[in-house]
Amino acid sequence: MNTANKKHTRLGIIFEFLSSMNFAITLLVAISFASVIGTVLQQNQPYNDYIIKFGPFWHEVFKTLGLYNVYGAMWFLALLVLLVLSTGVCIYRNTPTMLRDMQQFRLNVKEKSLRLMTNTQSWTSDKDSNDIDKQVQHYLNFKGFRTRVKQHDDHRVIAGMKGSWNRLGYIFTHAGIIVLCIGSFLDGSFGLTIKEWTGRIIPETRDIRADKVPATARLSPQDSLSFRGSISLQEGSSSNLVFLNIRDGYLVQELPFAIELKDFRVEHYTSGMPKSFESDLVIHDDQLDEPLKQTISVNHPLIYRGYAMYQASFGDGGSNLSIRAWPFRTQEIQAMDIKVEVKKSRVLNTLSGKYRLEIDDFNMFNIFPNTDEEKAATGKKFKNFGPSFKFKLRDASGVANEYHNYMLPVMQQGRLFFLSGMRGSVADQFRYLHIPADNNGSLNRFMAFQSLLHTSEKVKQIAKNSVKAAMSVANQTDKKMQDDVVNSMMNLITLFNQGGYIAIEADIKKKVPEDKQVNVAEAYVKILQNLLQNTYLEVLKQEGIDINKAVNNFDNQFYEDAVSAFAGIAAYGSPVYFQLADFKHRESSGIQITRHPGQNIFYLGCLMLIVGIFMMFYISYQRIWLIVKPEDGKLSLTLAGSGNRNQRDFANEFDQLAKQIVKSSS
Amino acid sequence: MSVPNEYMHDEMQSSFFKQLNLFDWIFAVLLVAGSIFAYQKYSHLMDGYEVGILFFTAASLIALGWLWKPMRALMFYIAVLSLFAINLYGADLAAAENNFFLKYLFSGQSATMWMSALFVMATMAYFIELFTGNAFTGKVAVAMTWSATAMGFIGLLVRWRETYLHGADIGYIPVSNLYEVFILFAIITALIYLYYEKKYETRSMGAFVLLVITAAIAFLLWYHFERDAAEIKPLVPALQSYWMKIHVPANFVGYGAFALAAMIGVAYLIKDSVVKRNPNGLVASRLPSLDMMDDVMHKSIALGFAFFTIATVLGAMWAAEAWGGYWSWDPKETWALIVWLNYAAWLHMRLMKGLRGPILAWWAVIGLFVTLFAFVGVNMFLSGLHSYGEL
C-alpha cells in the first residue's frame, strides 16, 4: 500500500502491526472472551462473598487480576484502547487509498490487464468508434456509472465507476467505532478509578448519615464528569446527595440542585403485578425562577441540566404504624397501644422481659393466586390479604425471631383468622399461627378465653364445679379425692398454658411408666378437654350467650381453632401478639441519577457505524472499462469489470451489461 | 442527449418506479390506507414515537413488497386472515373456545400450532427432496414453509389483539416474552431463507435451515405445554415502551440471519468433507456448490450484522431511557456485544485470503451457539436487569 516507504522505520513497523487484520481479529476475539468472564463471574459483589465462594487463595488471584470488576480493569481498558488505536491506524492508512479510489477512473489501464480479469469479454465491431463511445457512456450512465474517456495514442479507454459511497462506508464504520468509544470513555468510571488509585478519594464503608461522610468520599458537582448513582427519597423529603456504590463502599455525589419527592404511586394489575411506578418530583434550583415540577415513571425519565433522573425502585419510606400489643400467656387482657415507624425500632417491656421491636417493612397489598376451587367459588384469579407488616423481636441476649402479621383477618376454609407468620432464620419459611376471629371479626373472644385460662382462681373454681358435678352424679363425696382431681386438672392446665400439648406429653414421658403412657395420655386429654370446654362456656356466658342451649356451630368451631392456637403459641416465641390497628402509609422512591456527557458523542458514533455498515454492505463499488482499439479496419473491443462485493452477483451483473454492450456495438 | 441506437428498450426504461405494476400500486395503496385507518382508530392510544413507528413500518413493508414480490401476497393473506379472526373475536375472548374458526384455525394459539405443524412437515419434505430428488416434494416443502410463515404471523397478530381483550391496560405487542419471540424467530428465519431460496434457485439448503426452525419449534412446544408459556400475562413496567416495537424485531432479523448462516455452514462443512472422498456422491451432487454456500453465508451474516448493530444501538438507547445508562455491562447487553464482536471478526476473516473456506463455516456454526446463549442462555443462567422471560 501507500505506506511501503514507511515500512522500515520503527513507527512503520508498529503501524503495520496495529493495522494488520490479524491483530484486529485477535483483538475482537480477546475482547469477547474478556466480556464473557464478566458475565459468568458476578461482578462487584462484597469481597466476603468471593472469599466464601473461591477460598482465600483464588480470591487473591482473581482480585489481583481485576476479575471482580472486569469492565473497569486496566487491562480491559487497555484492550479497548488498542482496538481504538488499531481502528484509527487502519483508517489513517486506508483513507487516502479509498478517497483516491473514489475519484480516479484509472484511465491508463492496459488491455492485457483487462483480459486477465475475472469478468472480461472481447469482440470486434465495424461501427464507428465515436458512436460506440457515446452509446456505451450513455448506457453506463443510465446504469448508474460515472464515466470518463481518454484517447491514447492507439486506443481509447472508457472507464466507469459506481458505488463510491461504499468506500465512504468503510470510513464511516470505522470512524464511528472510534467516536463511540470516545463517547463511552467519557462516561466510563475510569476517572474515578484513577482518583481512587491516586488516593484522592476513599470510598466510605460505614453506614453513616450523609452529612457525616468525610470529604475524601464526597464529590462536588465539578468533580465528576459522569456518574451513576441512586437516591432514596421519602414522600415529602428532599435531598441533593446521590450515593455511588463502589464495591464494599460508597461515595456521596453532590448535585447542584435539590430533588424533592412529593408523592409516589404504584398501580397494580388485577393480578397484583405492579403496572406502573410514578414519582412526582420537584426540582429546587437557584437557577430556576420557580421550582420545576415533573412526574417521572419507568421509561419516562426527567432530564435536567444534563442530569437524568430515572424511576428505579421503591420501598417503604417510614410508614407510621399504630400497633396493639396483646400479651400472650397471661391473665392480662389489656392491650397496649404503641406507635412505631417502619425501619425504626423501640424497646418494649413485657412480662417476660425486655425486647426490642424492629419494624422491617410494611405492605399495602398482599396478592396471591387463588386455588382452582377458590377460582370457581369467587370467579377471581387472585385474592388480596390486605395490609401486613414485618418485624423482628429481639430479646435481651440479641436473638431475634422474624414475624409477618396481617392486619385484617383472612378467610381460610370458610373461617376468619388473624395470621401471624414466624421464623427463626431468614432461610426458613414463615410458619403461620392462626388466631380465630370472633363473630365481630375481632380478637376479643380469643383474648378473653386466654385470659380466663391464665386466671388460676377462676379455672380452679371451674374445675371444682365440674368435678363436683361429676362426683355427685356418681354419688361420690370424698373430699380428698375431689381435691386431688382438681389439683391434677390445675397441673394439666398449667402445663398446657406453658407449653401446649408438647409439655403435657413430655410430662407423661417423664413420670409414667412406658406401658401406661398411652392410657394416661388419653385420660389426660379427656380431662383437659373437659376443663377447656367448661372454661370456654364461661367465656361465652360472660358474652351473654345462653349456655344452656346447644352451642352453635360457629362457637363450636371457634373453640377448636382457639385451642389449636393456644397449643401453637407455645412455639410462637413472642410473649406478645402485635395487631396492626392503623397506619399512615408513607412510601419512598428509589431514583437513579446519572450524568453522561458523552452520550451524544456515543450516539453519533453509533449512527456513523450504522450508516457506514449499510453503505459498505449494500452499495457495491464497481468499475467498468472498455478499450476500443482500431485494428485491421475494424474495432477491437475489450470490456472488463470488477466489483468489491459479492463476486457472484457482480458476475451476473457484468454478464448483463456485457450482453447489452456487445449487442449494441457489434 | 438523444438515444441514437437500439439498446433494449425495456432495459432503458427500467427505472425502478417504472417497473412497478398495477398490483404493486394497489398493494401500496392498501398498506397506506390500512395504516391511516389504524392511525385514526388508535391514535389516541399511541404516543408520537408509536405513530412514527406505524408509518415507518408501513413504508418498510411497501419497500419490502416492491423489492421482493411474493411478500405482497403473503402480507395480503396475513392481513385478510388476521382481520377475519380479530373480527370473529369481537370483544369477547371466550370466542376462542366457541367459534369454530378461532378454536381450530386462527386464535393466537391455534395459528401457532398450525405454524409449528407446518414447519415440521416442511422440514421433512425438504429432507425427502434432498435424499430422493423428488421435485414435487420440494415444491410442497416450499408451499408449507410459506404457509407456516403466514400462520406464524397470523398467530402473533391475533395474539396482539387477544392481549387487549384480556384488558385494555394489559395489551402489548407480542414480542415481549420468550414464547412470543420464538415464534418471531421461526418466521423471520423462514422468510430470510425463502428469499435466498428464490434468489439462488435451489431448494437443497432448505432441509438444513428448516432443521434449526424445527428445533425452535420443539422448544416452543415444550415451553408451551410444560411451562404454560402461551398464557398472556401483563408486562412489567420496564417493558412498557415503544422501544420494544423496534428493538426486538431488529434483534430477531439478526438472530434469524445468524442461525441461517450457521445451518448453511453445516451444509458447507458436510459437503466440504464429503466432496473430496466422493465427488459424485449423493450429498456432493445435491448440495449447492461451496462457492454459493459461502456466498449465502456471507450475505446472511452481513444482513444479520447490520440489523444486529441497529438492534444493539436501539437497546442501548432504550437502556438509557429505562435504566439510566446506555451501557451497564448487564449480561444480556454484554452477550449482545460478544455476538456482535464475533461476527465482526467473521467479516474481517473473510477479507483475509488464508482464512476462508471451512474455517469460516466452522466459525459461523460456533457463532450460532454464541448467539443461542445470548438469546436464551443469558435468561436461563445469568441474572441481570433483563430478568424477564425466565424459564
Ligand code: HEM
Ligand atoms: C469493532 C471493530 C470493527 C468493526 C465492527 C468493523 C466492521 C467492519 C465491517 C462490517 C466491514 C465490512 C466487511 C465486509 O465487507 O464484509 C469491515 C471491513 C474492513 N475492516 Fe473493519 N471493523 C472493525 C475494526 C477494524 C479494525 C481494527 C481494522 C484494522 C485492522 C479494520 C479493517 C477493516 C478493513 C481493511 C476492511 C475492508 C474494507 C474494504 O476494503 O472493503 N476493521 N469492517
